[in-house]
Amino acid sequence: MILDARRSPARCTPDRRSTALRTPVVVLVAGALLVLAGCTTPAKEQAPVVGSTTGPAAEQAPEGFEAYYGQTLEWTECEDGLQCATASAPLSWQDAEAGTIELNLVRNTANAQDPSARIGSLLVNPGGPGASGAEFVRSDAASDGALFGERLQDAFDIVGFDPRGVQDSTAVECLDDKGKDEFLTQSFGTTDDELAAKADAYREWGEACAKNTGDLLGHVDTQSAARDIDMLRAVLGDDTLNYLGYSYGTQLGATYAGLFPERAGRLVLDGAIDTTLSADDISKGQAVGFENALRAFVEDCQAGTECPLVGTVDDGMRQVRAVLDEAYERPYPTTGSDREVTQNLAFYGVARTLYSQGDWSFLAQALTEVIDDGTGDLLLTAADSYNDRNLDGTFSTNSSEAFSSIGCLDDRGTSNLDQMREEAAAIEEAAPTMGTFFAYGGLTCAEWPYPEVEQEFDLQAKGAPPIVVIGTTNDPATPYVWAEGLADTLDSGVLVTYEGEGHTAYSPSRSCVADVVESYLVDGKVPDDGVTC
Known part of the structure; x- marks a missing residue:
């Protein structure tokens, strides 16, 4: 299983964008972004809205795709003073005749009254893959600018978009809510029979995605999404791309720079993924990252007065593992519902709280409940938040799909x-708890109905201007070493280090990191x- 970076049922979203988990009502989605109503109309099958197809934007288009680059967006006012629009994109960037999909956009226009102080658009992506950039911008507006600093809001039209396959863009569909709930609840062991059952479950999941999504399922890769971004840049009227991406959004941004280095403007990649790593390397790196984050939690917990974990830090780590192992043999009952907390849900619950130090107190309460009472209500709350599951059994996003x-x-x-099996042994040695x-991740895609997409971009992004890469020293989902790796791989990479806990670093409330990010993007x-905050 891979969490919050490139694939698996999880999302990468910045930790400060959250309010701490609270009970009994789940009010947060994974990464703790508030769930807000959408403002766009349902996706329609239609040709691009064509403006001038002979202007500068259209001239930058690949042959046959001029109409997409030349389209005119129809912005409408929506909630919190935001503007919403739908852009058309080709189903396939290799075949202009294959069909059209739609991309959902939300824009918060620049606050500066002086037109000369406005730079243009800043596209943002909160991660995933599968997180909604449109919801991200809505969340900032609803929280009075908790996510983007005033300097960014004055200078830029901040534009969030749902990448192809995501949320309110033309989206991937797999199972209905009941089927999805069952899929995310099941747990698997490591015997041959249990691994075969896991492989079957993921094969059936992929078959359902293919049946209910159609040809789009073969065209939701990151390179296609990066080509969409270039089209959006042109349609928004920007000569170069200004971009702020978090977690998986750093992979998307690095891919863009590799495809279009001459069109890269000011790019900031926070919570970086090392694009040179294989999926198996990612699994091991994340296992160690979450192990380290859990250890930091245990140390903090045991330094307090109400910690259920006793003895040494190593003893506390073993007690957490015992909680997870017990859930496999005997799922924990809940007092608030007839649902049980399986091992998979228990793991999601623990992992969810490790993205932000602000949620550590919630994890201590959840472990206290399990250890003292044998019930898992709080772990279930965290797991549901992680999976974007509502109390009524519906799901607020298609992030898992x-x-x-x-x-x-x-x-x-x-x-x-x-x-x-060899890799599993190495992973468990590096991260015993x-x-x-994080082992046997290869089963997830072993029988996926569409082939892996061939890499077409330059990992080094030769010719791109400076690209700021940010890493947090104890980030569980995107370990700091990945930021070092990406900054080293990119010809123009500039590494910024934030010494701290949690996933990603930029926040208006963190003055040092905010000054670095905003001074680069604005000035x-x-x-x-190598600068350190």
Whole structure:
């Protein structure tokens, strides 16, 4: 299983964008973004809205795709003073005749009254793959600018978009809510029979995605999404792309820079993914990342007065593992529903709280409940938040569907069982508490109905201007070493280090990181490589 980076049922979203988990009502989606109503009309099958197809934007288009680059967006006012629009994109960037899909956009226009102080558009992506950029911008507006600093809001039209396959764009569909709930609840062991059952479950999931999504399922890869971004850049009227991406959004941004280095403007990649790593490398890296984050939690918990984990830190780690192992043999009952907390849900619940130090107190309460009372209500609350599951059994997003669909096209681990067993042993040695949950990830995509997409972009993004890469020293989902790797891989990469806990670093409330990010995006001031906050 891979969490919050390239594939698996999870999302990557910045931790400060959250309010701490609270009970008993689930008010948060994964990464703790508030769930807000959409403002766009349902997707329609239609040709692009064509403006001038002979202007500068259309001239930048690949042959046959001029109408997409030349389209005119029809912006309408929607909630919180935002503007909404729908852009048309080709189903396939290799075949202009294959059909048309739609991309959902939300824009918060620049606040600056002086037109000369406005730079243009800043496209943002909160991660995933599968997180909604449109919801991200709505969340900022609803929280009075908690996500983007005033300097960014003054200078830029901040534009969030749902990538192809995601949410209110033309979306991937797999199972109905009941089927999806059952899929996310099931747990699997590591015997031959149990692994075969896991492979069957993911094969059936992929078959359902293919049946209910159609040809789109073969075209939701990151390279196609990066080509969509270039089209959006042109349609928005920007000569170069200004971009702020988090977690998986850093992979998307690095891919854009590799495809269009001459059109890259000011790019900031926060919570970076090392694009040179394989899916199997990603699994091991995340296992260690979550192991380290859990250890930091246990140390903090035991330093307090109301921690259920006793003895040494190692003892506390083993107690957490015992909680997870017990859930496999005997799922925890809940007092608030007839649902049980399986091992998979228990793991989701623990992992969800490790994205932000602000949620550690919730994890302590959840573990206290399990250890003292034998019930899992709080772990279930966290797991449901992680999976975007509402109390009534519906799901607020299609993030799980998009996550696996995008990831299986981008890169997939080995499907050789003997090799997976060797890798599982190495993962569990490196991460004794959490490692087992990151093993055998190759089964996820082993029988995916569409092939992996061939890499077409330059990993080094030669010719691109400086690209700011940010890493947090104890980030569980995108370990700091990945930021070092991406900054080193990119010819123009500039590494910024945030010393702290949690997933991603930029926040208006973190003055040092905010100054670095905003000075670069607004003023073009390139930070010193290796600067630390």
